[in-house]
Amino acid sequence: DRQKYIRNFSIVAHIDHGKSTIADRILEMTDTIAKRDMENQVLDDMDIERERGITIKLNAVELHYQAHDGHTYTFHLIDTPGHVDFSYEVSRSLAACEGALLVVDAAQGVEAQTMANAYLAVDNDLEIVPVINKIDLPSADPAAVKTQIEEMVGIDAQNAVLTSAKKGTGIAELLERIVQDIPAPQGDLHKPLKALIFDSVYDSYRGVVLSIRVLDGQVKVGDRIELMNNGKQFEVTEVGVMSPKAVPRERLMVGDVGYLTASIKNVQDTRVGDTITLAAHPAQKALPGYRQITPMVYSGMYPVDNNKYGDLRESLEKLQLNDASLEFEPETSQALGFGFRVGFLGLLHMDVIQERLEREFNLDLIMTAPSVNYRVLLNDGQEKIIDNPAKLPDPAEIKEIQEPMVQAEIMVPKDYVGPVMELAQRKRGQFDTMSYLDDYHVKVIYKLPLAEIIFDFFDSLKSSTHGYASLDYNIVGYEVSKMVKMDILLNGEPVDALSFIVHQDFAYDRGRKIVRKLKTIIPRQQFEVAIQAAIGNKIVARSTVKAYRKDVTGPLYGGDQTRKNKLLDKQKRGKKRMKDVGHVSVPQAAFMAVLQMD
Ligand code: GDP
Numbered sequence: 195d196r197q198k199y200i201r202n203f204s205i206v207a208h209i210d211h212g213k214s215t216i217a218d219r220i221l222e223m224t225d226t227i228a229k230r231d232m233e234n235q236v237l238d239d240m241d242i243e244r245e246r247g248i249t250i251k252l253n254a255v256e257l258h259y260q261a262h263d264g265h266t267y268t269f270h271l272i273d274t275p276g277h278v279d280f281s282y283e284v285s286r287s288l289a290a291c292e293g294a295l296l297v298v299d300a301a302q303g304v305e306a307q308t309m310a311n312a313y314l315a316v317d318n319d320l321e322i323v324p325v326i327n328k329i330d331l332p333s334a335d336p337a338a339v340k341t342q343i344e345e346m347v348g349i350d351a352q353n354a355v356l357t358s359a360k361k362g363t364g365i366a367e368l369l370e371r372i373v374q375d376i377p378a379p380q381g382d383l384h385k386p387l388k389a390l391i392f393d394s395v396y397d398s399y400r401g402v403v404l405s406i407r408v409l410d411g412q413v414k415v416g417d418r419i420e421l422m423n424n425g426k427q428f429e430v431t432e433v434g435v436m437s438p439k440a441v442p443r444e445r446l447m448v449g450d451v452g453y454l455t456a457s458i459k460n461v462q463d464t465r466v467g468d469t470i471t472l473a474a475h476p477a478q479k480a481l482p483g484y485r486q487i488t489p490m491v492y493s494g495m496y497p498v499d500n501n502k503y504g505d506l507r508e509s510l511e512k513l514q515l516n517d518a519s520l521e522f523e524p525e526t527s528q529a530l531g532f533g534f535r536v537g538f539l540g541l542l543h544m545d546v547i548q549e550r551l552e553r554e555f556n557l558d559l560i561m562t563a564p565s566v567n568y569r570v571l572l573n574d575g576q577e578k579i580i581d582n583p584a585k586l587p588d589p590a591e592i593k594e595i596q597e598p599m600v601q602a603e604i605m606v607p608k609d610y611v612g613p614v615m616e617l618a619q620r621k622r623g624q625f626d627t628m629s630y631l632d633d634y635h636v637k638v639i640y641k642l643p644l645a646e647i648i649f650d651f652f653d654s655l656k657s658s659t660h661g662y663a664s665l666d667y668n669i670v671g672y673e674v675s676k677m678v679k680m681d682i683l684l685n686g687e688p689v690d691a692l693s694f695i696v697h698q699d700f701a702y703d704r705g706r707k708i709v710r711k712l713k714t715i716i717p718r719q720q721f722e723v724a725i726q727a728a729i730g731n732k733i734v735a736r737s738t739v740k741a742y743r744k745d746v747t748g749p750l751y752g753g754d755q756t757r758k759n760k761l762l763d764k765q766k767r768g769k770k771r772m773k774d775v776g777h778v779s780v781p782q783a784a785f786m787a788v789l790q791m792d
Pocket residue numbers: 207208209210211212213214215216247248249276327328329330331357358359360361
């Protein structure tokens with residue numbers, strides 16, 4: 195029975211612990227890719243992934259492995275991203291698997307995302323195979339890392355597979371362990387089709403290409419399928435597997451992971467997490483969907499060239515198909531014109547989306563300072579959700595402002611409890627409980643404002659605990675909070691896109707800091723630029739950018755023409771990301787200054 199010889203698994207790890215390199219070695223050892231065609235990290239096929247060395251989109255590859263028991267096994271390997279902002283992608287891919295290789299760096303040991311990914315794997319009932327990688331490093335200490343995995347993750351790690359993906363050591367053993375330790379897929383070939391959509395991309399020739407995992411039954415070319423959430427029907431035009439390029443097949447059967455196209459032209463018709471069945475012989479019940487992903491931060495996105503508004507909309511629609519968590523709606527700004535308010539999972543997500551839009555779709559964008567959602571109760575009884583600081587109603591109309599709160603669970607070795615509590619307190623945290631997990635590890639629970647968590651909490655937490663703390667948080671509702679809107683005025687004119695919402699106790703300090711920061715960011719112009727921070731009518735800080743007197747490049751660089759050209763070039767490139775607000779040229783960095791004040 196063919197199902198017995200299928201293994202579906204993911205590789206999860208903290209960033210840089212080597213999961214992409216291990217995936218490469220596995221592809222090589224199973225001859226999925228000839229050595230000469232091997233580029234580093236073949237699964238990371240977007241340019242931006244290559245450059246940043248991080249995996250953003252998950253990728254599923256089929257490969258064949260002749261095991262020591264004489265049988266040939268079909269593996270489906272699903273690569274996952276490692277950063278906290280992308281954990282929804284991790285959980286999507288894990289839902290398509292029976293097992294996970296948990297890769298831990300032999301020198302670094304268990305880190306925050308090792309823990310977070312391990313929890314996701316446990317939540318999805320996956321068999322976890324611990325892998326200790328980079329054993330070639332002089333500082334590698336596999337024995338200590340084994341103990342650490344047992345203590346922190348709570349799984350047996352004595353027979354963890356020891357690998358050096360760099361040198362290829364241990365990969366042969368790893369392939370055998372995948373066969374032995376990870377269970378074959380369950381499911382019934384004779385039941386009606388049930389397939390999970392775990393990813394999708396838009397292809398201009400074939401339309402929407404869905405990544406699917408078949409949980410029951412089978413699907414073939416010509417079948418009429420139905421998407422169980424919206425009832426829409428399509429005829430299947432192609433099914434196949436990635437190996438690692440697309441290889442068409444006649445059918446996909448129970449246990450298989452592959453792709454499907456069905457002339458789906460409208461990017462809104464499919465949603466990741468939906469269930470596919472056959473129109474003629476439908477399954478009774480859809481698979482439980484993924485947990486609803488809600489954006490955590492919102493930011494305004496505007497084309498530098500106002501004529502590109504339509505292009506921006508189209509590009510966002512295409513990206514949305516690929517990224518279920520992306521949300522956007524039109525908005526206008528006095529300063530920036532027509533654009534969109536876009537929701538993101540976190541700041542890295544925001545960064546990646548901006549970069550993809552600029553590169554893949556060739557757009558120059560201005561993004562405004564990110565904000566969380568506030569709930570505002572007005573004196574007249576109305577309630578409003580405000581995701582854009584500029585839209586906060588007049589304080590005279592406001593009865594109260596509520597901000598989103600999270601319950602944050604921080605796990606940390608007991609020696610670091612002090613710094614963690616200090617940090618949480620500084621970020622307006624309310625202490626809840628602290629408990630010992632074992633002799634060394636403590637779980638601290640705080641209630642914290644989402645706005646404080648989003649921006650730099652995770653980085654501060656990591657640096658104050660040498661990377662040993664792990665953070666997990668859930669939104670637990672809204673709480674009344676003394677928030678005020680800070681306006682920024684340039685030459686007396688408020689710039690809506692620069693407004694931000696801040697807690698009253700921090701307002702003066704933030705006002706002073708942002709003015710100081712903006713002074714360094716806004717370039718000298720032909721006239722003086724006054725910068726002011728104001729709460730209502732009250733100016734809380736001010737500063738001035740002096741007018742420039744002469745050509746900056748002249749006296750500075752004398753006769754050196756190459757340096758002069760370089761500088762002019764740099765200015766020209768910088769210009770692309772400048773926006774004229776009134777008469778003042780404001781660079782992109784100004785809109786992000788609010789993030790860099792601590
Ligand atoms: P990922 O972020 O988990 O996908 O990690 P990568 O596979 O991109 O690896 C991160 C870095 O570690 C890269 O520079 C790799 O070349 C390096 N690396 C991966 N495996 C090994 C290994 O076994 N030994 C050594 N010394 N370096 C490795």
